[in-house]
Amino acid sequence: MRDGVSARDDILRDVRRAVGEARRPVDVPRDYRRERVVEAATVDLFAERVADYRAEVVRCSLDEVEARIAAALPPHAQVVVPDGLPWAVPGAVPDDRLTPAHLDGLDGVVTGATVGIAETGTIVLSHGPGEGRRAITLVPDLHVCVVRADQVVAGVPDAIRLLDPTRPTTWISGPSATSDIELDRVEGVHGPRTLLVILAG
Amino acid sequence: MTSTFVGMPAFPEAARTALGDSQLRANLAHATSTIRAKRARVVGEVDDWEQLRLAGAAVKDDVLLHLDEHLVRLEEALTANGAVVHWARDAEEACAVVAEVARSHGVDEVVKVKSMATAEIELNEHLEALGIAAWETDLAELIVQLGEDLPSHILVPAIHRNRAEIRQIFTDRMAAAGRPAPDDLTDEPARLAEAARLHLREKFLRAKVGVSGANFAVADSGTLVVVESEGNGRMCLTLPEVLVSVVGIEKVLPTWSDLEVFLQLLPRSSTGERMNPYTSTWAGVQPGDGPQEVHVVLLDNGRTRALADEVGRQALRCIRCSACLNVCPVYERTGGHSYGSVYPGPIGAILNPLLRGVGTDEQTDSLPYASSLCGACYEVCPVRIDIPSVLVDLRAQVVDAPRGGIPKPEAVALQAAAAAFSSAARMSLAEKVSGFAGRLLGWQLGRRGRTSLRRIPGPGAGWTDARDAPLPAAESFRSWWKRTGGRDA
Numbered sequence A: 001m002r003d004g005v006s007a008r009d010d011i012l013r014d015v016r017r018a019v020g021e022a023r024r025p026v027d028v029p030r031d032y033r034r035e036r037v038v039e040a041a042t043v044d045l046f047a048e049r050v051a052d053y054r055a056e057v058v059r060c061s062l063d064e065v066e067a068r069i070a071a072a073l074p075p076h077a078q079v080v081v082p083d084g085l086p087w088a089v090p091g092a093v094p095d096d097r098l099t100p101a102h103l104d105g106l107d108g109v110v111t112g113a114t115v116g117i118a119e120t121g122t123i124v125l126s127h128g129p130g131e132g133r134r135a136i137t138l139v140p141d142l143h144v145c146v147v148r149a150d151q152v153v154a155g156v157p158d159a160i161r162l163l164d165p166t167r168p169t170t171w172i173s174g175p176s177a178t179s180d181i182e183l184d185r186v187e188g189v190h191g192p193r194t195l196l197v198i199l200a201g
Numbered sequence B: 001m002t003s004t005f006v007g008m009p010a011f012p013e014a015a016r017t018a019l020g021d022s023q024l025r026a027n028l029a030h031a032t033s034t035i036r037a038k039r040a041r042v043v044g045e046v047d048d049w050e051q052l053r054l055a056g057a058a059v060k061d062d063v064l065l066h067l068d069e070h071l072v073r074l075e076e077a078l079t080a081n082g083a084v085v086h087w088a089r090d091a092e093e094a095c096a097v098v099a100e101v102a103r104s105h106g107v108d109e110v111v112k113v114k115s116m117a118t119a120e121i122e123l124n125e126h127l128e129a130l131g132i133a134a135w136e137t138d139l140a141e142l143i144v145q146l147g148e149d150l151p152s153h154i155l156v157p158a159i160h161r162n163r164a165e166i167r168q169i170f171t172d173r174m175a176a177a178g179r180p181a182p183d184d185l186t187d188e189p190a191r192l193a194e195a196a197r198l199h200l201r202e203k204f205l206r207a208k209v210g211v212s213g214a215n216f217a218v219a220d221s222g223t224l225v226v227v228e229s230e231g232n233g234r235m236c237l238t239l240p241e242v243l244v245s246v247v248g249i250e251k252v253l254p255t256w257s258d259l260e261v262f263l264q265l266l267p268r269s270s271t272g273e274r275m276n277p278y279t280s281t282w283a284g285v286q287p288g289d290g291p292q293e294v295h296v297v298l299l300d301n302g303r304t305r306a307l308a309d310e311v312g313r314q315a316l317r318c319i320r321c322s323a324c325l326n327v328c329p330v331y332e333r334t335g336g337h338s339y340g341s342v343y344p345g346p347i348g349a350i351l352n353p354l355l356r357g358v359g360t361d362e363q364t365d366s367l368p369y370a371s372s373l374c375g376a377c378y379e380v381c382p383v384r385i386d387i388p389s390v391l392v393d394l395r396a397q398v399v400d401a402p403r404g405g406i407p408k409p410e411a412v413a414l415q416a417a418a419a420a421f422s423s424a425a426r427m428s429l430a431e432k433v434s435g436f437a438g439r440l441l442g443w444q445l446g447r448r449g450r451t452s453l454r455r456i457p458g459p460g461a462g463w464t465d466a467r468d469a470p471l472p473a474a475e476s477f478r479s480w481w482k483r484t485g486g487r488d489a
């Protein structure tokens, strides 16, 4: 409170004054590409674009997922797995409300995903069953992420339509990177330095 | 470890100093040309780019012309999601909210994700004065903070530093702020990034309070969005128990589906990537996942003033991508510090006067002249802000601004200059602008007591003079400024 008037009331009043008679409906032209069909080439594009960020991409059938996960992990690795992950993982450590410090001591994490975006090579997690809370895919240094081919969409608008805005989401496009030093892209700052995507089906 | 722009010299003088620094100019030229090429390539592969720009501009116009309604909806949705909403008329009120949250949890440090809004309100300095350390966690911000320097670019605040300088800063300064740099640190970018990872990890793991901004705030769902590269944003948004986000009131989007436009426009315009490595969205408190106490500070700090400007209000569409900086011939030659604000480049030349008001200080009033009106900024702007038109309009406002009833001599001279600048568009601009500005404004500035720069430049004395007499760059601009106030001899 300042002079007995709340900041909220002041700001809303100032907004109304500032807009004044200019207030009018604005038509938003939505003639950009909004819905696109998914073809076999869409899934290929997804694989290509994920790899373009220097993430590793492994393609396999749905039956082979467990074997590919096992092959992706270093020997004797301890990896955190979220509840509801449909695949068996060697060295699995269930996420029993592990602290950040505990997560920091593990070797990796294995999760599923909600959507894959072909055009941008992006994986979106919405942190439900099989994906886990946000911290588990952030602190460990290796993220093995299984994306089913039927989860791949063509573009950003297609993904937005499938996501629930009230859930937390994390959009991942390649491993953590920075271009802050002379605009050189360097992988691996704070997120997992290795991202391995198993594209199944 | 504080840095502010308060009391910076006006643009022409600061630009003269910058032009004398050949390292700065080399770093900038390399960086901006690299990023321009990357942007052009990824924008070129999107065949509906123009449609996306039109949609982006229209969504933002709709937001601005109904901002009160959207803000009230945003507040309702955030509150329903368990967030606590605060309103702040100015920087002081916003800083006070963050400080109060930190104090109520008894912490003496917070971790921060890079945010223009918190830089604008000088939150770090405010917290420091209260004994609370605000750790910047973005690599470039860390470089700036450790170097006691000033940011010079929206996206790459340490764009003016090369790898050798960064190695030196890490080696000299990390130990005082926490984990020291490795003894065998080299200037390889990967080794420097690793040093930052190790230095910051201990801070992330123990942090109780995180502070962020937001790139977008979705009114209908109460969802905030942070777009980043390194994962430091995810750390700050996820690991602490408490999160405070300072959000400019113009960041509102009406609906979740509007993100489909902006999450295409922003990364391609900004880092020149198809998508940035990480984007986080969250809607208040998510039980069992992330911070369980979430605050959102809705910040005015001049935005309603800008909104009242019929020509200038379009500047509030800005999504801070920094594409306009990277194409600007004036920015490339002078660097970000010359603008004396956290918002440099073409957008800074209009946003600062719009937020602060013209006629309040010379620094702000000089900014609309920091341009050649070549129009490159408008062409690349993902939300089609017509920066040249706003500049021209602001120049008229500067000239007309009441100053105690008697027009200052500068006003008359500037009016003439405005006309000259307008026609100078495709000439060798840096020389033209500085020559004019130096003659017209003649504000005094000495750098490290070198009297040669303290004289008022005579007719024909342009930036070429400063270029031919480079000043040593051994001391950062920031520390020099702090030490001397720009006036010592």
Ligand code: SF4
Residues within 6 Å of the ligand: B269, B317, B318, B319, B320, B321, B322, B323, B324, B325, B347, B377, B380, B381, B382, B383, B384, B385
């Ligand atoms: S004015 Fe346009 S180009 Fe410049 S930073 Fe803002 S959105 Fe980007």
